[in-house]
Amino acid sequence: MKIFSNKEQISEVVDAFKAQQLTIGFVPTMGALHKGHLALVEKALANNNRVIVSVFVNPTQFNNIEDLEKYPRTIEQDIALLESISNDVLVFVPSVEVMYEGDTTSQHFDFDGLEYEMEGKFRQGHFNGVGTVVKRLFEIVKPDNAYFGEKDFQQLQIIKRLVSKYNLPVNVVGCKIHRESNGLAMSSRNTRLTDLQKKEAPFIYKTLKTAKILFGTKSADKVSKWVVKQFENNHVLKLEYFNISEVDSLKEIKRKSKNKKYRAFIAVYAGEIRLIDNIALN
Structure with missing residues (x-):
């Protein structure tokens, strides 16, 4: 497996691929890889001639310096996992x-307001950091296709907007959320959960699934109030936000329309560890 640490080396290889008209699939990560990341890599391998994975913990997208310092860094394990599939x-x-x-x-960046919804309300400047590093990585790697998980659905929509606004020649591919057997969305942060938190964390997805059922017959406002009430009775998990939003604008809704697609988004604290998840509602 070839590992590169500077731009000149990787650019030389990329230029050689381009000269041979080979397609490049790209999976940007912050490391601490898990099965969700590997699924992205496998999809990239299936649909491209060459695949590049980046591992970079981007400091400008962390609002909390302690979170940045504690973010798991497991590069040797990451490389071993990648070697296990190719x-x-x-x-x-x-x-x-x-x-x-x-x-x-x-x-x-101006992402037409997408950056001010949900995560943007609680993590000021976060998406400027995401946009900065993804744009630079795209400029270095020059991928034909780039793969992102839908767990960070807001980020996925923002990267699509970045590509559109800056005319970047990249096809952004969203991939389904990978979950543990108990339903918890896979995340590098899951490794930091205590045994009690791990036991309780599946409650997040369980609540989302019930909210989806309720959304079939109840208003968005009533569903949101129901979710808030569920977390008031949970002593391990603390709800930061629950939003039902229109998929394209990400704006929170109170009433639903027949011809629009909606998604429910949630952020929850387990102690100091922040977990996010979402689910398509229709």
Whole structure:
């Protein structure tokens, strides 16, 4: 397995692929890989001639310095996991210096308001950090197709908007949420949960599934109030927000229309660990 740490090396390889008219699939990650990441890599392998995976913990998308410091970094384990599915994957592991060239600040983006919904209300500037690093990675790797999980659905919509607004020649592919056998959405942060928190965390998806059923007969407002009540009775998990939003604009709704698609979004704290999830409602 080939591992690269600087832009010049990876750019040389990418240019050679392009000269041979080979398609490049790209999976950007922050490491601490799990089966959800591997599913993205497998999809990329199935649909492209070459696949590149980046592992980079991006400092500009963390609002909490403690969260950044505690974010799991398991590069040797990550490489072993990638090797378990293919030796042909190329891995790009840049440093902060390589990615930001001494200026670790975010570019400011206008995502037509998508950045101010949900996560944007609680993580100020987060999507500027996401946009900055994804745009730079796209410029370095020059992928034909880039793969992102739907667990971060808001991020997925924002990256699609980034590609559209900046005319980046990348096809952004959203992939279904991978879950543990108990329903908990797979996340690198799950490794930090205590035994009690792990036991209680499936309650998040269970609540989402019931909310989807209720949405068939009740208003969005009533469903939201029901969810809030469920978490008031839970002493391990603390609800940060629950939103029912229109898929394209991500704006929260109170009433539903027949011809629009909706999704329910949730953020929950288990102690200091923040977990997010979502579900399609129609």
